[in-house]
Amino acid sequence: MQHQENIDFEHILEDAGIRVTAVRLLVLKAIYTQMNGAFSLHDIVGVLPTVDNSTAFRALSLFAEKSLLHPIDDGSGMQKYCLCRCADHEHCRGHVHITCTMCHQTICMTDVPIPSVPIPDGYEIHESEYVIKGLCPKCSKKAR
Ligand SMILES: [Zn+2]
Ligand SMILES: [Zn+2]
Numbered sequence: 001m002q003h004q005e006n007i008d009f010e011h012i013l014e015d016a017g018i019r020v021t022a023v024r025l026l027v028l029k030a031i032y033t034q035m036n037g038a039f040s041l042h043d044i045v046g047v048l049p050t051v052d053n054s055t056a057f058r059a060l061s062l063f064a065e066k067s068l069l070h071p072i073d074d075g076s077g078m079q080k081y082c083l084c085r086c087a088d089h090e091h092c093r094g095h096v097h098i099t100c101t102m103c104h105q106t107i108c109m110t111d112v113p114i115p116s117v118p119i120p121d122g123y124e125i126h127e128s129e130y131v132i133k134g135l136c137p138k139c140s141k142k143a144r
């Protein structure tokens, strides 16, 4: 998590080619300052009582489309996202995630890029995901 005073959110949106609106700024701010690791639409509307589901959903989809967010399918049945913190969003390969199958918390291993694998001829890759499943330290204690 970062302190929002140091971040120019309008600049981040403009840089990504996204038109700045009040709602988009609110959602982006919430992502930077209130989300830890991977988050869902539910988490965002939970901290933004003035923003309805469909508005928040559209903002998240747009951010993901413009590569500000990485979409993650962690098997929880909920679409999750995390912040792309690298300078070159467009060429970012993404990073590895670990998800807990008990509490469904997913954390970002931002320092571990998704390994590159040999791709068969003729394929054009749009995105890849690497999710490791297991139990988080808290849940593995409970499971013992
Ligand atoms: Zn990234
Ligand atoms: Zn857990």
Ligand SMILES: [Zn+2]
Binding pocket: 037, 038, 070, 081, 082, 083, 095, 097, 107, 108, 109
């Ligand atoms: Zn992540």
